[in-house]
Amino acid sequence: MTDVEIERVETLSDQWASLKKYTIIYTRKDGRRERLVREVHDHGDGAGVLPYDRKQGTVLLVRQFRMGAFVNGHLEPLIEACAGLLDGDDPEACARREAEEELGYRLSNMRRVSELFTSPGAITERLTLFLAEYDSDHRLGPGGGHEGEGEEIEILEVPFEEAWSLVENGTIVDAKTIILLFYLRLGLG
Secondary structure, three states, rough: EEEEEEEEEEEEOOOOOOEEEEEEEEOOOOOOOEEEEEEEEOOOOOEEEEEEOOOEEEEEEEEEEEEEHOOOOOOEEEEOEEEEEOOOOHHHHHHHHHHHHHEEEEEEEEEEEEEEEEOOEEOEEEEEEEEOOOOOEOOOOOOOOOOOHHHOOOEEEHHHEEEEEEOOOOOOOHHHHHHHHHHHOOOOO
């Protein structure tokens, strides 16, 4: 266990998410104590899901604008697995809700494959990942997300091999999506 004492917490922003500045006393393994300052972004935990159709060999992905990627030089919308914040739901309920809102599909045979921290050096988010099945009979509506939340989501139904080639050629750069496609590629889905 790490020996950390929180000395001070300062809220820098508390709008869509919170950004806090922590001053801590960190005790190293050799016993030396060191004062460190770290900023931590917290917008809550989330869940993501990659739906696939076994018969057709396809997966459902979304394409959408992402501000963090944009300001870091990735000017095109990202291709990703469907995901969202828990908003009080358990991870599986969140993944199902997001699939209905973003993709317009009801999913079946959901399997939890991983729980991970997305960027633990500066972000509190813990993301739970799922694989699930879909087919055309499970279509509920158009999907696309909620315009009132600033979402403009394009739904992509692509053959798995094409999705995998988008990972290999650097088009898909979203970590959760790459992880989920790896799980599927390894036959763990």
